[in-house]
Amino acid sequence: MKWWTDSMQRxxxxxxxxxxxxAIKAGQDFKTMDPHFSRMLxxxxxxxxxxxxxxxxxxxxxxxxEMITPVSIKMLGDAPAIRETAVKVAAMMHxxxxxxxxxxxxxxxxxxxxxxxxxxxxGELIRSLALFHNFxxxxxxxxxxxxxxxxxxxxxxxxxxxxxxxxxxxxGGIAYQLKEISKGRNPRxxxxxxxxxxATMQSGGFGIFGDFLYSDVQKFGGGLMSTAGGPVxxxxxxxxxxxxxxxxxxARGEDTHIGAEAIQFVKNYTPYINLFYIRAALDHLLFFxxxxxxxxxxxxxxRSRAQNQNNQTFWWDPQDTLPEExxxxxxxxxxx
Numbered sequence: 001m002k003w004w005t006d007s008m009q010r011x012x013x014x015x016x017x018x019x020x021x022x023a024i025k026a027g028q029d030f031k032t033m034d035p036h037f038s039r040m041l042x043x044x045x046x047x048x049x050x051x052x053x054x055x056x057x058x059x060x061x062x063x064x065x066e067m068i069t070p071v072s073i074k075m076l077g078d079a080p081a082i083r084e085t086a087v088k089v090a091a092m093m094h095x096x097x098x099x100x101x102x103x104x105x106x107x108x109x110x111x112x113x114x115x116x117x118x119x120x121x122x123g124e125l126i127r128s129l130a131l132f133h134n135f136x137x138x139x140x141x142x143x144x145x146x147x148x149x150x151x152x153x154x155x156x157x158x159x160x161x162x163x164x165x166x167x168x169x170x171x172g173g174i175a176y177q178l179k180e181i182s183k184g185r186n187p188r189x190x191x192x193x194x195x196x197x198x199a200t201m202q203s204g205g206f207g208i209f210g211d212f213l214y215s216d217v218q219k220f221g222g223g224l225m226s227t228a229g230g231p232v233x234x235x236x237x238x239x240x241x242x243x244x245x246x247x248x249x250x251a252r253g254e255d256t257h258i259g260a261e262a263i264q265f266v267k268n269y270t271p272y273i274n275l276f277y278i279r280a281a282l283d284h285l286l287f288f289x290x291x292x293x294x295x296x297x298x299x300x301x302x303r304s305r306a307q308n309q310n311n312q313t314f315w316w317d318p319q320d321t322l323p324e325e326x327x328x329x330x331x332x333x334x335x336x
Contacts, residue, residue, distance in 0.1 A: 017067030172203025184316035260295030
């Protein structure tokens with residue numbers, strides 16, 4: 001995942017460099033260039049004086065195309081203005097790439113450090129809550145201000161916000177369907193309004209709430225405490241359920257299912273086995289069989305839950321070691 005993110009960010013930085021080189025070759029000055037691009041430059045203190053320095057830089061050849069880089073600017077000399085301009089361009093490329101491919105940065109981490117001092121009880125609790133939620137914070141602080149603060153009429157701003165929301169919902173729906181397929185389930189019917197509500201919740205900062213609408217188990221295998229409270233409180237809550245809750249249930253004469261819950265606990269907290277590219281294989285080769293042995297009827301209830309909650313069937317049946325058919329993509333439009 002990091003490799004993919006880094007590659008996307010480098011590509012975006014290259015686009016900025018190519019665009020600067022094209023503007024220079026076209027003879028554009030700061031006042032005549034594309035206003036959207038000049039506003040981006042202006043955000044980082046790059047104005048007419050800095051642009052005149054950038055125009056002197058020689059483009060670096062990348063696969064037959066030339067781009068301006070901070071290094072090519074710095075090679076113009078050691079004058080303070082040149083060094084400062086190179087630093088501004090580097091900062092612009094870095095921050096714009098981290099905004100386009102949303103990545104938490106220094107601002108987000110400093111916000112957490114300010115609100116949650118390390119070593120304090122409150123601070124450590126907040127840090128636990130914030131684990132794996134940094135994307136939401138970055139989206140709120142980096143992307144939302146640009147979407148809702150875009151220049152133009154009220155109608156133009158509303159249209160921009162609507163396009164952004166629509167894009168988030170569509171990509172959320174794609175991510176949701178891919179996750180369902182990776183779990184051995186056929187895609188959900190996109191003609192049902194219920195699916196689009198799930199897609200909305202899956203997208204962006206709403207992602208952690210999506211599964212709570214229709215299931216008491218969230219997408220990483222835990223419950224509400226695990227998702228809302230972070231992995232630390234989630235571990236404490238899961239351990240309490242496995243031990244004290246089962247002891248209390250046994251004392252009242254109720255069924256405990258401790259075997260199945262112990263297997264699920266080990267599965268949730270063993271490193272690497274929940275990686276998406278091996279999880280399905282491990283489930284079908286090992287865990288589903290063990291779960292069924294420890295808790296008879298487990299697989300039947302799994303099928304019933306998928307059918308009752310989301311009207312889904314399995315393309316890779318939980319009891320099969322290998323799939324007997326491909327995912328039914330027609331299920332996305334209601335085909336059985």
